[in-house]
Amino acid sequence: MADALYRLFYGTRPFDKLMLGIDVTVVVISFLGLLVGWLAWKRFGLRKRQKAIGVFIDRGSRLLSNLPYGSADTPAWTEAVESFTHDVVAYLEKKSPRAVNTFLENFEPLTFNPMVAFDIRVTHAMLAHSLKNLRSIMENAEAYF
DSSP, X not given: OHHHHHHXXXXXXXXXXXXXXXXXXXXXXXXXXXXXXXHHHHHHHHHXXXXXXXXXXXXXXXXXXXXXXXXXXXXXXXXXXXHHHHHHHHHHHHHOHHHHHHHHOOXXXXXXXXXXXXXXXXXXXXXXXXXXXXXXXXXXXXXXX
């Protein structure tokens, strides 16, 4: 080891030291390029997931605002809410189990809207809470994905 160090600093020509410096510089620049590329790719994937969650939020908000007027529309609306929840859970399961747990958690007491028909109040309240959880996932996407 000492012989290699001796040759590196004392038994070389100035040109050899210059080439070593250039090689080290190229390796460092290559590493920095890979690091920047990896960070850009990760950020691109994060934005793609945020856009997908935004689509789910729009779909859920439309469901929340388009309540059924009569009892004949109630089963179709309830089925649409269940389909929405299933689609969100299926997407989040592929991306992040932690996000699924946050989406489905319901630790706060549900607040019922008195203007909503009695037979869909629980579904309406759970949908509103799920949308709130989905918004928090989108706002803190770095923590989930």
